[in-house]
Amino acid sequence: MRTGILALVLALLVSPPFAWARKGKAVTTCNWSEGSTDTDTLKKLLKKAGFKAPDDFRALIVKTTLTKSGHGIASQRAFAWDDRAFDFQGWNPASTVKLYSAIGALERVRELGFGPNATLTYHYPKGDQAFTLKDLMEQAVHRSDNLPHNRLVELAGFDNLNGKVLKRLGIRDSYVMRAYQVSDWLAEGHDRSLRDAPSITLKEGQKKKTLAASHGKGKYPCEGAACTSLSDLAKTLCVMMLHEQLPKKHRLRLGGDGQSAHLKLLRLSMDRKRKGTDDPVWDAFERAFPSPKFRLFRKAGYSQGWQSENLYVYAPGTRVRWLITLAASGDRGALTSAAKAVATLLSKGAL
Numbered sequence: 006m007r008t009g010i011l012a013l014v015l016a017l018l019v020s021p022p023f024a025w026a027r028k029g030k031a032v033t034t035c036n037w038s039e040g041s042t043d044t045d046t047l048k049k050l051l052k053k054a055g056f057k058a059p060d061d062f063r064a065l066i067v068k069t070t071l072t073k074s075g076h077g078i079a080s081q082r083a084f085a086w087d088d089r090a091f092d093f094q095g096w097n098p099a100s101t102v103k104l105y106s107a108i109g110a111l112e113r114v115r116e117l118g119f120g121p122n123a124t125l126t127y128h129y130p131k132g133d134q135a136f137t138l139k140d141l142m143e144q145a146v147h148r149s150d151n152l153p154h155n156r157l158v159e160l161a162g163f164d165n166l167n168g169k170v171l172k173r174l175g176i177r178d179s180y181v182m183r184a185y186q187v188s189d190w191l192a193e194g195h196d197r198s199l200r201d202a203p204s205i206t207l208k209e210g211q212k213k214k215t216l217a218a219s220h221g222k223g224k225y226p227c228e229g230a231a232c233t234s235l236s237d238l239a240k241t242l243c244v245m246m247l248h249e250q251l252p253k254k255h256r257l258r259l260g261g262d263g264q265s266a267h268l269k270l271l272r273l274s275m276d277r278k279r280k281g282t283d284d285p286v287w288d289a290f291e292r293a294f295p296s297p298k299f300r301l302f303r304k305a306g307y308s309q310g311w312q313s314e315n316l317y318v319y320a321p322g323t324r325v326r327w328l329i330t331l332a333a334s335g336d337r338g339a340l341t342s343a344a345k346a347v348a349t350l351l352s353k354g355a356l
């Protein structure tokens with residue numbers, strides 16, 4: 006009897022993660038780790054193709070293969086340029102973290118029973134300011150404006166975002182601490198920290214609710230305005246874009262089937278280029294994946310000499326989906342050559 010029990014325990018310990026979680030069928034939930042990440046192949050392939058890395062270059066690419074039915078994730082393989090893909094300090098993620106504030110705000114609004122067209126009135130000491138949730142999302146995520154991002158953090162709640170929402174999603178080393186575009190934020194009468202949120206009134210149709218002012222008290226290991234890793238950024242995009250393929254307890258709290266207005270709003274804020282600006286990164290992926298049904302979802306960032314990219318590539322006719330996060334120091338063109346090299350590598354099926 007003891008021998009049988011010992012054999013069972015050993016079998017469970019050596020089984021792949023989640024391999025026994027659902028009647029013997031493998032379940033993958035955006036759960037790659039540093040230990041399971043290949044840190045050799047990507048660098049070898051890119052160097053063989055003649056790629057020369059920009060300063061402080063780091064990259065993580067996750068190849069996701071869906072099940073034959075398309076209703077689940079069959080496997081995920083993570084490839085990194087080096088182990089810095091898991092560093093959450095020592096670099097500037099800039100606007101890529103606006104995905105965190107957007108998710109935190111959307112989840113809270115949906116929990117309160119309001120939709121994307123809700124009007125949000127912020128009762129600031131210097132006077133009320135009103136916005137629709139839809140407009141704040143477009144401004145913060147698509148246009149990447151900074152003050153709307155700050156307001157989304159206030160709506161999400163400082164401790165709720167940093168201490169609950171991100172951790173529940175498996176985002177372990179990411180924090181949003183201080184306001185972006187500080188001078189303009191201070192001019193409005195706010196504090197540099199985003200710990201304090203004013204009372205906020207939500208109104209949609211006849212429904213109305215006022216949230217009390219709040220103060221975040223949590224202590225978090227981030228000394229910058231925001232901290233995150235390439236891995237955490239990729240996991241966030243994984244949970245967001247593969248929502249329908251994940252078990253319910255691992256999904257965003259934005260609707261079960263992926264067709265909720267809140268999740269659609271989040272995705273549609275990332276599926277197109279910004280008008281009137283050159284975008285060589287987007288163009289590189291469009292050229293590499295020329296199918297008319299190709300879709301790219303992307304949140305980019307640039308601040309203080311750091312350029313960063315967080316992308317999801319959907320190419321029809323295949324069960325493969327790509328998660329790509331890149332960062333480098335330099336000017337706004339620091340990642341142009343990397344985008345071209347990675348896009349070409351993936352479109353040729355080299356990984």
